[in-house]
Amino acid sequence: MSSLQNDRFLRALLREPVDVTPVWMMRQAGRYLPEYRATREKAGDFLSLCKNPELACEVTLQPLERFPLDAAILFSDILTVPDAMGLGLYFEEGEGPRFERPVRDMAAIEALPVPDPEEELRYVMDAVRTIRAALNGRVPLIGFSGSPWTLATYMVEGGSTKNFALAKGMMFDRPEQMHALLDKLAQAVTLYLNAQIAAGAQAVMIFDTWGGTLTPDDYREFSLAYMQRIVEGLTREAEGRKVPVILFTKGGGQWLETMADTGCDALGLDWTTDIGDARQRVGHKVALQGNMDPCTLYASPKAIRRSVAKILESYGKGSGHVFNLGHGIHPTIDPEHAAAMIEAVHELSKPYHA
């Protein structure tokens, strides 16, 4: 594989010196881009797009054609893993994800296979290989997975949920069932991420979208413990470089210390925590990724630039910061506003790395 022309992202995650603060955006390959919507239409639907390595590669690269981003992220969905476990993922237009066969008792949990990533999830690995070849060393490629707790909520509920009635009902009433499910998911996710690394992912991120809906004790027991097990099981070096691991619990600002203790390299931050405070708390252990309010991109380029400046100032001098939004970019954002953010990060961060 060709050598990396821009490794700012990987260096910042390892708190090694960089020239400017690297930047990428969660959901940077997404609906806010007209070219994404065109490819998605060509694919037919969202899931067909995920399952087609050529088209997944096409949309992964689209934001890099527009913006000087410092990383690419595999275009995929966190629910590919439960789908490969046989739950039957489908999307109803405007309704979010659904599973044909939710998992609600011990028999169903015990019957779940742990998928072989190069078999049932081969389309993902093929996408990783295709994207790596197409990137040709331009920027690093990020692989990712949902956290066990986050995946479990969808698997028990049978789709998205507002209240977590069934998933939390199982957790409170039949914790041994929830633990059996999370255990299996931790195995599956470890294999899945290691296969992505073997296929060419140069960093991996675990998205714990729903860990922040738990109490502190339940978070440690039902979400963090399984993410820690994954971190411990990951391949941490490939192609002669470290493969950094990023943990992101949305709404986890109160728990950064215990998250940093998992042995991960970096924490994703949403915008409800001041990044300077977070650095004081855990910056001696991990890098930080974030954390602009994604709604800032609804505002004018001038307001966006002000917000970028504030976050950079709060983080302060030195490496260890990957700029990002605190959540995925909203589908109705003007791409020019994303451009304004990215430009401001590179331009305004120079003095902090002098």
Added chain:
Amino acid sequence: MSSLQNDRFLRALLREPVDVTPVWMMRQAGRYLPEYRATREKAGDFLSLCKNPELACEVTLQPLERFPLDAAILFSDILTVPDAMGLGLYFEEGEGPRFERPVRDMAAIEALPVPDPEEELRYVMDAVRTIRAALNGRVPLIGFSGSPWTLATYMVEGGSTKNFALAKGMMFDRPEQMHALLDKLAQAVTLYLNAQIAAGAQAVMIFDTWGGTLTPDDYREFSLAYMQRIVEGLTREAEGRKVPVILFTKGGGQWLETMADTGCDALGLDWTTDIGDARQRVGHKVALQGNMDPCTLYASPKAIRRSVAKILESYGKGSGHVFNLGHGIHPTIDPEHAAAMIEAVHELSKPYHA
């Protein structure tokens, strides 16, 4: 007015000794109760129920007939204030609240009247008086309002929102407009809560449902500052007793110290903060109200009892704790599960007050 037979709730909010930990539930008069659904059907719709003092009184008292709750809370809606400002509140079945005339520019903000609570909101004051008479000193009555920021999001968006595109767009791009709106709302809410107190509310709570969607700086500037102004403008004594003020920012666990500095008497806590940690941080200044995960009520009475025990133990000995859920009770909860929680609080808290 008759003297209060059960004043545990008021005493706990002022950190005065109590025999057991008092308990009530956010949305205790609500859809999980079949008798509530019957009254609502009689009223026709939700808004007609809010605007009918006799029926609002009826549903306010319903949970007290079932459970030994230590407080009643006025049945109403936070959007009565913007409705009284002329925005035209209506509810579409299953769609949440909507405004006919959203507020999106300075001209609209300047044209907003500050409602006279005994005129445009007289039906709320009549409900407070009717409920106080019907309670006849059984337990204290809580009045409430939405926070200025929370009300502003609905007023600018024209209803509920997932992304806060318009409200945050105004905040980032035209902060002077947002401040003008919040300033007017702070005036309106102060008058509204003082009128509730004059009509008989014995404690008041400010619901900042959407403050937790802000960055720490934006929270202080656009939400907390206006709640502080309200706290400073409230009547703090009536009928020879202190009228405690409770602030509740959902998702505000990282900001308890600055919230406690507003001069309020108590903070509402959601379940993402350990109540023992919160007590260590701010228990010398304020009482704490909360904080069971409302999803716990989906579990068995045994699991509910375990969770109650854990929260009581975490808070520890002494007064200053009002037990509650960390958010409103979900509409699909079995009332018997609420009963199990309330019984467990009274029974298991005795040793902590010995």
